[in-house]
Amino acid sequence: MILIVLAYLALVTFAVAVALRTLRIARMPVHLRWELYPVPHEPHAAHGGSVFEELNWWQVRPKPNRLGGLKVMAREVLLLQGVREHNRQLWLRSYPFHGGLYLLGALILLLGLDAVAAGIKWNLGTAVAAITTVVGVAGFALLGIGALGLLTRRLADSALRAHSAPADLFNLVCFLVVATLGLVSFTVVDHDFSHLRAFARALLHLNPVVLPTLVVAQIVTGLALLVYLPFSHMSHFFTKWFMYHSVRWDDQANRVGSRLEATIQRQLGERVTWAATHVGGGAGRNWVDVATAQVKK
């Protein structure tokens, strides 16, 4: 029962941490435009162009090419296109690492499906169990290979080593431990993931189950990593959305009378406390005061 409670606590902590961090970013003030081309939803994205290429562009309201943005994101998520293009050596290690994580995500879904099916007495047959095993083993193996590759590279390359904080190495070791425990558990006690399936069923139906120590260790380390993720820079699995959509591709023009304009006007009323003499901040002055102050001749 303790393991079930721990699992729910971990899941809730993960969800709350992700939600809070997402909210924190989403609630940040609108920033000045800082896009970087190509912006894939621009109609001229094929050559990296923008609406500024149009004469009297403010009279043009181009329909954003949502599909273009989705395609780039899909390539980025599924192929790690950016790393592949700019750092092939890293990609050779990072791709198995992320591929392993995706497969482990699929493993969790399959375990969930099995638990639901067991609850409604739906016989999934042997195929799903076989797929679960293949997906799980491949996931742990790829994650382990990738984590080991990334870790050795980080240790072997002097620049990467110099720039790494202890946590950067710790993070990779964590993944390596999770992957190793998964593979050892599979090899020694859980050849067909029946114990993991049993745990998933127990979790869904709140029905405690006795598991081998190795499987318990595997689950506990996996849960600990899950809790840790949103507090580390590995939170990029959800914050990357903001880095692309809210900065790199944010080319929303400020139109007169728009909501964006109202937001900007409100933010221009924020107090300025920068201390350099030429800024003239402090004494309750806001951005409008500072920006319209006359410079002494």
Next chain:
Amino acid sequence: MTLAIPFAQVGKPSERLGRLEDRARIPLPPPYHDFEEPPLPALSPDIRARCECSLDDTVAVSTPRPATPDAEDAMVKGFLAGLDKLFSREDNWTFLEPLVLSMEHCTKCQTCATSCHIFEESGKNELYRPTFRSEILRRLYFKHRSGGSLLSRFQHGDIDINWTTIARLLELSYRCNLCRRCAQACPMGVDNGLVAREIRKLFSMELGIAPKEIHEKGSMLQLRAGSSTGMNPEAAHDNVAFIDEEMTEKTGIKVETKWDVAGADVLLMHNAGEMLSWPENPGAFALILEAAGISWTLSSELCGYDAVNYGLWYDDAQFARVVIKHAQIAKKLGVKKIVIGECGHAHKSMMVIADRILTGELNIPRESSLTLLAQIVDSGKLKLDPSRNDFPVTLHDPCNIVRLMGVVEPQRRVLRKIAPRFREMTPHGVHNYCCGGGSGFAIMSSHNFADWRMRVATRRKFRQILEAFQDDLDPARPKYVCAPCSNCKGAIRDILARYKAKEKVGIRYGGLVELIVNAMTDARPGFLSSDE
């Protein structure tokens, strides 16, 4: 390649944290493949004694050394106060979100490094690795925020918070052109260019420290005298009158620039540096707009005849002041739109960054001259003979106009029509390399900084230019680098002069409008004469 620099070294006082090593660098293409680079002139002992220059072999900011330990402490305290403001909603709503995202999500994978022309052309000098300065700021920020807790040091690494670290960080923020090519390569979207800019901002807006060329003699001078060149409205009038005369004489077409025409369709704003350094550029603009029948004007209001906005590179308050002046002038004149001449940072300032500062009546439409020129050429209003430009032409893409605002095709559309031997650089478009003059480097020349710029920052552009003309290196046959940006032209001018590229390879440079005028059949042939 130099050895990685441990972050523990950054705060340890020493004469220099690193050196520029010429032997590690990639040779240039022919005819400069065996060119013997003279050593970088050393900073004088006097400068070394007076200024903070413990980063490398040059100095950009010339910050005086604090005289006493107490003065050092005061500077550190000021920096930390500025650091708090940099991460506050009130003082930095302008860039808070992109900065926080970049601070919190770098995986330190170094994918960005090879995309940086400064890092590459310095022989992969660790000082100039794009993540180096960001990592210093990151460590300072997290350590300061957490009070130096063990958890923070574990998570983000450690660094000494002292004047040595801070003084080196200041100089480091001026070893980046802010071209953001590294951000384009980052799979996470981390923007080391933005981080460099925000470091500059902290120093300027909190401590009042910035290179004099971009602050005192730059944005302050512009706000006081009307132009960062120091040119007042009367001088601008005189210069333009002289340019009109020259253009008329040279082309045989009467050119008469109009000033302060209320209700004109177009308020044209040049980088005023053009009037002094490349007068044929504003002259060519005047001739083209007249020939195309455009209703246009220049403004003689203070700041109205100078589109530059150096605040873009280092200071939000200075940026906003200049851009508001520009918008107020356009509003007062009642023009339909502002068209920005061939100046990259003025493009980005007015069209992109100012977009979320100018509201209501000040939100005057702003357009790139490249777009307007493409439309004029497409319209057939000018009679053009491309055979007049029958020499190799290559195009430099100013980062601010291309990668940072997506104006890629209009200038190419024009060149395809008027320059039969146009060839691209590699890479080009949004993947271009900076000219090395970006973010103020082109105008910063204190001590040996201009020399450093040419041997490191501009070297990649020179390499690209040479590669574009490798099919014909004969100096007797002229070649033309079209660089539609004043700062880029300044950097290219300097590098071509340094290597005597005109004499050795026949390489000239200039803007886009000069090429258009050179192709105009109504104008006398030879506008771009070979001796220019």
